Amino acid sequence: MYIETLLIHAGHRVDPATAAVRPAIHLSTTFERQPDGEYPQGYIYTRLDNPNRQDLEQAMTVLEGGAAAIAFASGTAATQALLQSLKPGDHVLVADDVYHGTRQLLETLFIPWGLQATFCDLTDLSQVELSLQLNTRLVWLETPSNPMLKVVDIRRVAELAHQVNAVCVCDSTWATPVLQRPLEQGADWVVHASTKYLGGHSDVLGGVAIARAADQVYQRVRQLQITAGAVPSAFDCWLVLRGIRTLGCRMQMHCQNAQEIASFLCQHPAVEAVHYPGLASHPGHEIARQQMSQFGGMLSFQVKGDQRQAMAVAAAVKLFTRATSLGGVESLIEHRASIEGDRSRTPVNLLRLSIGLENAQDLIADLSQALVQVR
Numbered sequence: 152m153y154i155e156t157l158l159i160h161a162g163h164r165v166d167p168a169t170a171a172v173r174p175a176i177h178l179s180t181t182f183e184r185q186p187d188g189e190y191p192q193g194y195i196y197t198r199l200d201n202p203n204r205q206d207l208e209q210a211m212t213v214l215e216g217g218a219a220a221i222a223f224a225s226g227t228a229a230t231q232a233l234l235q236s237l238k239p240g241d242h243v244l245v246a247d248d249v250y251h252g253t254r255q256l257l258e259t260l261f262i263p264w265g266l267q268a269t270f271c272d273l274t275d276l277s278q279v280e281l282s283l284q285l286n287t288r289l290v291w292l293e294t295p296s297n298p299m300l301k302v303v304d305i306r307r308v309a310e311l312a313h314q315v316n317a318v319c320v321c322d323s324t325w326a327t328p329v330l331q332r333p334l335e336q337g338a339d340w341v342v343h344a345s346t347k348y349l350g351g352h353s354d355v356l357g358g359v360a361i362a363r364a365a366d367q368v369y370q371r372v373r374q375l376q377i378t379a380g381a382v383p384s385a386f387d388c389w390l391v392l393r394g395i396r397t398l399g400c401r402m403q404m405h406c407q408n409a410q411e412i413a414s415f416l417c418q419h420p421a422v423e424a425v426h427y428p429g430l431a432s433h434p435g436h437e438i439a440r441q442q443m444s445q446f447g448g449m450l451s452f453q454v455k456g457d458q459r460q461a462m463a464v465a466a467a468v469k470l471f472t473r474a475t476s477l478g479g480v481e482s483l484i485e486h487r488a489s490i491e492g493d494r495s496r497t498p499v500n501l502l503r504l505s506i507g508l509e510n511a512q513d514l515i516a517d518l519s520q521a522l523v524q525v526r
């Protein structure tokens with residue numbers, strides 16, 4: 152079936168107890184044991200499993216075409232579990248522009264714990280080959296990436312990872328399963344911050360890791376989920392699954408709006424550069440065309456000038472909200488360099504946009520009046 156249909160039906164069941172068409176939220180932390188000691192429904196205690204969590208995991212398994220999915224309390228908790236499935240002394244190869252929280256996890260927790268990590272530009276395959284080691288157990292890529300919208304060739308990087316028997320993980324948060332299915336491209340795991348497009352309304356935190364095979368790594372990550380306990384609440388699972396039901400039409404409009412805004416910014420005299428994989432001039436455009444069905448709702452641009460001009464534009468918008476995060480119905484604008492701090496490599500004149508579901512003409516009018524500040 153097509154993805155639009157799967158988005159509506161994956162992980163869905165009419166409640167057998169009430170015939171309710173939409174799922175109930177099961178807040179109960181504990182489940183009754185039968186006189187014979189059995190649990191015929193399979194639920195014992197909600198950290199171990201919960202009906203709403205199971206629905207969400209089933210839906211994500213289907214949507215990514217995997218063997219199983221494991222839901223977490225945040226995208227970062229999913230990342231943590233995957234990294235913790237490794238052993239001290241193992242080496243990981245990580246995109247140098249990886250989500251800053253993933254870098255922070257490595258630098259503050261996992262490198263002190265004993266993981267070795269190399270950060271490299273995964274769009275440069277010769278760098279990838281040079282950076283792989285015999286003890287490389289995991290390659291972590293993210294595409295499209297933050298904030299330059301770099302596009303990594305999932306198939307090629309997965310092939311290189313497999314040459315040293317490393318697991319290839321793709322953080323596909325920005326693309327969602329509507330635009331990109333990394334397991335079909337050769338990745339072994341897909342990770343999503345469901346906080347973003349899957350939830351889609353900026354009101355729930357969550358993460359999901361989807362495995363291509365129910366292998367040993369999968370068993371270990373499942374064990375980390377239920378033993379370490381960074382599980383999402385029943386209500387959060389219900390909210391994410393509710394978001395997933397409308398993901399198809401939301402992504403359609405996010406993409407359409409972003410493409411229109413990218414075109415507008417490209418021809419604006421106060422704009423120095425626009426980073427959007429849907430532009431033919433973008434260095435990752437060809438690979439994006441091959442591995443994505445559309446180009447997403449995220450873009451960034453550099454204004455002519457320095458930090459002062461960029462901040463002036465961000466200060467002048469009226470419809471965009473100045474906030475971090477992405478993937479909600481409302482459009483957001485963010486000056487990344489100042490939020491990333493001293494070690495940021497993001498150009499100081501760069502603004503990142505999460506394009507929402509407003510009418511594109513209103514968004515363009517807002518940017519247009521704000522860009523007057525640059526001249």
Ligand SMILES: *Cc1c(COP(=O)(O)O)cnc(C)c1O
Binds near residue numbers: 226252324344346356
């Ligand atoms: C937000 C985000 C994360 C982390 O998700 P949280 O739910 O905030 O922990 C990971 N990767 C990407 C690409 C993100 O945008």
